[in-house]
Structure formats: C-alpha cells, structure tokens
Amino acid sequence: MDARIKLLRILAWLSAFFVICSFLMLIGFLIYHGAPVINTSLFFGNTAPLEAITGSRPVWDGIWPAFIGTLCLVGLTMAISLLPGIGCGIYLARYSEGRKKEMLSMAVDLLASVPSIVMGLFGFVLILFLRRTLAPDATTCISLAAFCLALLVMPALVVTTRSSIESLPDSLVTTGISLGFTEQQMLLHILIPAAGKGILGGIMLAMGRAAEDTAVIMLTGVVVNSGLPAGLGSKFEALPFLIFYTAAQYTDQEELLRGFGAAMVLLMLSAALLYAASKLQRTMEKHWKGAR
Amino acid sequence: MALCAEIKNLSVSFHGRKAVSQVSAELPAEGISVLLGRSGSGKTTFLRALNRLNETFQGYEGSGKVCLSLGGKMKDIYSADQLTPTDLRRKVGMVFQIPNPLPMSIRRNIMLPLQLIPGFNRSKAEDRMETALKTTGLWEEVKDRLDTPANRFSGGQQQRLCLARTLALEPEILLLDEPTASLDKKSSELIEDYLISLKNRYSMVMVSHNIRQALKLGSFFIFLREGKIVTAISKKELPEGKEAEKIMSDLL
Ligand SMILES: Nc1ncnc2c1ncn2[C@@H]1O[C@H](COP(=O)(O)OP(=O)(O)OP(=O)(O)O)[C@@H](O)[C@H]1O
Numbered sequence A: 001m002d003a004r005i006k007l008l009r010i011l012a013w014l015s016a017f018f019v020i021c022s023f024l025m026l027i028g029f030l031i032y033h034g035a036p037v038i039n040t041s042l043f044f045g046n047t048a049p050l051e052a053i054t055g056s057r058p059v060w061d062g063i064w065p066a067f068i069g070t071l072c073l074v075g076l077t078m079a080i081s082l083l084p085g086i087g088c089g090i091y092l093a094r095y096s097e098g099r100k101k102e103m104l105s106m107a108v109d110l111l112a113s114v115p116s117i118v119m120g121l122f123g124f125v126l127i128l129f130l131r132r133t134l135a136p137d138a139t140t141c142i143s144l145a146a147f148c149l150a151l152l153v154m155p156a157l158v159v160t161t162r163s164s165i166e167s168l169p170d171s172l173v174t175t176g177i178s179l180g181f182t183e184q185q186m187l188l189h190i191l192i193p194a195a196g197k198g199i200l201g202g203i204m205l206a207m208g209r210a211a212e213d214t215a216v217i218m219l220t221g222v223v224v225n226s227g228l229p230a231g232l233g234s235k236f237e238a239l240p241f242l243i244f245y246t247a248a249q250y251t252d253q254e255e256l257l258r259g260f261g262a263a264m265v266l267l268m269l270s271a272a273l274l275y276a277a278s279k280l281q282r283t284m285e286k287h288w289k290g291a292r
Numbered sequence B: 001m002a003l004c005a006e007i008k009n010l011s012v013s014f015h016g017r018k019a020v021s022q023v024s025a026e027l028p029a030e031g032i033s034v035l036l037g038r039s040g041s042g043k044t045t046f047l048r049a050l051n052r053l054n055e056t057f058q059g060y061e062g063s064g065k066v067c068l069s070l071g072g073k074m075k076d077i078y079s080a081d082q083l084t085p086t087d088l089r090r091k092v093g094m095v096f097q098i099p100n101p102l103p104m105s106i107r108r109n110i111m112l113p114l115q116l117i118p119g120f121n122r123s124k125a126e127d128r129m130e131t132a133l134k135t136t137g138l139w140e141e142v143k144d145r146l147d148t149p150a151n152r153f154s155g156g157q158q159q160r161l162c163l164a165r166t167l168a169l170e171p172e173i174l175l176l177d178e179p180t181a182s183l184d185k186k187s188s189e190l191i192e193d194y195l196i197s198l199k200n201r202y203s204m205v206m207v208s209h210n211i212r213q214a215l216k217l218g219s220f221f222i223f224l225r226e227g228k229i230v231t232a233i234s235k236k237e238l239p240e241g242k243e244a245e246k247i248m249s250d251l252l
C-alpha cells in the first residue's frame, strides 16, 4: 500500500515536472531568440514611434500594425462573444430543463468541436453568399474575422460559465431567495459575482484563443501589409499571421529573428491581457465581498 | 386570541412524495410557536410553506391555504394579488439550521439585502445594520471588523449574524429552523436568550429537536409525525416542571 502511494506521488511529481519543463523550454527558446530583437525598430521600423502611434505615418517594416490589429481583433471578438456566451451559460445553468437543455448543450459541444479552419471557411462562404445577395460589395474584413472567432471561442465561455454557476452550493440560492431577492437580483448580485472566478477562466481561455488563432483569420481578411485597421470593414494585420507568414517565407536571418520577436510580443500581449482580466476580476470581487 | 398564521389543508409533496399532508393549524401571534417531531416528519417543509420557499425546490407540488397576519391584516400569501413572494419573504424572515452567511463581509451581508429593496434609502441602511447587530449582541464583538469576511467568525457569531441580517429587513414574522442545532451549548444558550428578548416584538415560529429548549422558549407546541399534525397544545395546558418534559417526549 505504502509503495503504491509513493509511486503515485512520484508519478504526480514527474507529470508536474514535465509540464513545467516544457513551459520553461518554450519560453526560454522564445526569449533566447526573441528578446534581443525587441526594440522600437521591431515595432516601428524606420518610422518615428510617435508618428506611428498617432497613425500619421504608415509603418512599413515593423510589427506595430499587426500588434494593433491583434488587439482590435481580440477586443472585437470579445465584444461579440461575451454577452451571448455568458448569457447562454447562465441560461443552461439556471433556466433550461429537460430536452431543451440537452439539445442546447449538445449544440454547444458540437460548436466546440468545429476546427478553426472550418470556421474560417464558414466565414469565407458567408461573405460569398452576402456578395451574391444582400451586399454585393462585402469583402472579408476585421468584423467578419471577429465574428468567426467569436463563434470559435463562444463554447469556452458557455461551458465555463455554466459549470461555475452550477457548482455553486444550492444553499446560496436558498439564502438569497429567503432574503427576498428577485431572480434578477440573485443573478446579478449573488450568482454571477460568486461564479466570477470561473467565468473569468472562460474569458481568459477565449481571449487567448482569439489572440493566437491563425486559421480563421487567414480566410476572413488578414493580410500581410495593410497598415493599421482603418475601420470595421477594413482588412487588417495580426501577429499570429505575421509569425506564420514569416516562418514560411523568410529570406534572411534578420527576417526570421523578427518573426521570433513578433512571437515574443504576442506572448507578452496575451500575458498582459490575462493579467488585466484577472486584475479586473479581483477588483470586482473585492468590491462585491466588501472585504478589506 | 390573535393569530399570526392560519393554515388550512396544507399539502406539500416533492417529486410525488408527500412531505406534509392535509395539515390545518392556527398559530397564536403572541410568543413562540414550536414545531416538534422526528427527523423527516415535515417540520422544515411546514415552516417553508410560510414564506413560500418550498416552491423554489425541484419537484414541488402544493395545495391548501396559508394566511399570515401582515400589516395588521390576515393575508392569503399564496394568492397572487395580495403580495409578491419577494415582498412576503422580506416580511417573513427565516433563519436556517446551518448558519448561511453570504460569502462576503459582515457589513455587506446585512447591507446587500437592504440595498436591493426598491427605493430604500442608503443612509438608513447603516443605522439598521447597527441596530440589528446590537439586538443580537454582535455589535461589540464585530464593530471593528465589519469588513472581515463573515465566514471567519465562529458558528455562533455567524448564526447571530444571520439573525441580525433577517432582523435588519424589519420582518413581522420570524421563522427559525433549528437555529441552534449546529452550535455548542454556550452559543445555543446565547441565541436562546436573544430569542426570548425578541419574542414580544415578533411573532415567531420555530423548529426544535430539543424538548428542554422548546419548553424554555415556546408557548405553543405542534407535534408532527409523517407529515401530519398529531397534537397541538399550548403551554398553559401543560403541567409544570419535569412532568411536562415527560408528556412532550411521549408525544414525539
Ligand atoms: N427540497 C426537497 N426535495 C425533495 N424532498 C424533500 C425536500 N425537502 C424535504 N423533502 C422531503 O420531505 C420530507 C420532510 O422533510 P423535512 O425536511 O420537512 O423534515 P424535517 O421534519 O424538517 O426533518 P429534520 O428534523 O431532519 O430536519 C422528507 O421525506 C424529505 O425527504
């Protein structure tokens, strides 16, 4: 018996070690190649930073437009997917029953299993359809890409919201009801805040996915050189696509290194987004709990 | 005799199984009415019928009539046009067997339900909180720690917080479901003392497992068995001292 527990412990330790090692190796590799090239010229090329940031002059050989493109893309994707994703999770956890619940959760599971390239194709076909019917001028653009990405990340939001609300103790609901909370107050003031951490997990997953996905945007409007995204209907650049493109097409060592720099920037951007989200959640939770 | 509750032919079942069947009773407005009975006899279900909490559980089915004395009038709480369930539950406060503070600070625990009353004046809430905490003897213990999470306090303190939270809503009737069952003797006695001090201000209905406690607090006793009322007697009809305890335990 004792030996078995020991074995289990060693296995668990090895697994943890494996995860940490893989993580460190990946990060180390990226930092080794990427860190030395991170500087203003990686971002802005030959354009003066201030002029690039205000957009008064285009950036030709820097990753700045791709950086902003990814940021806008993630923002748009979250703007489209947050409400329906969390709303659907709440609906599944609290209001649906029986067959309806089964069907809906199956639909969500199916959506979750759609590969991102298929989602990209869907967007592409959608725009072809629109061109033939309602909007003859429609082209692939950042809104379309965000819409398709939103479909891609929605299941993560639905599932995490649902499971974190369902795992709250029943007594929480009973307490709220006995204190005269209406259903709406219960959701807004008790259930959603109490499930906040879980929901945040879903949001992080969704943001990470939206920031790194390449297949969807490749078919729905990303380009190599468009400058900053000009509007909701414009083409755009994005970091993951830039990395992919560089890896496939680089001509010299310097270009390759810029790819590493971009990868590193993407990693840092994701980390910053995750940090901001968790900071926001912690602040909101503190406010909700009223604890100092 | 003034009544606080009038129950006629109340039946409640969950998933088709009867929890309370065909119960009729009249509870006096004065003093504490105590529900007694073995485990599973339907005491909690009976109590929850008085603030319409049963209907929030799955598989609920119910029939019968419950009238409560609210605002000086007898009101049929299950008829749609008299009271919304939300208003009813603010007027008929409930304290549970296991202390159930919300996962937030003491202050927020009491303030949140108040703030959610439509049109409630925020500045009044602080006063009500202080009064409620004083009534349950908690003010001196927690006044410097109002922003500490409620679950860091002892079981007895948490239960007094739950009582204070209910009192802050200024209810007219208090429902107490074995409020001391999860506490040690000392905390129990403390709560019992506060309940005695409150019994002239509120009509109270309480579930108790403990005959000694029931005799100490109660003035009217209802015995339940398998969802039906066996007997209802008032304290006046009972003899004094040890004999009463014996009669009560025979009825259980
Ligand atoms: N929410 C519920 N869902 C399903 N069945 C329930 C529910 N609440 C109570 N019951 C059932 O109703 C019956 C009476 O339960 P109740 O909780 O009223 O008993 P009780 O007298 O309060 O018991 P105890 O002294 O153990 O608290 C039991 O058979 C119980 O299984």
Ligand SMILES: [Mg+2]
Pocket (backbone or CB within 6 Å): B043, B044, B045, B177
């Ligand atoms: Mg009970």
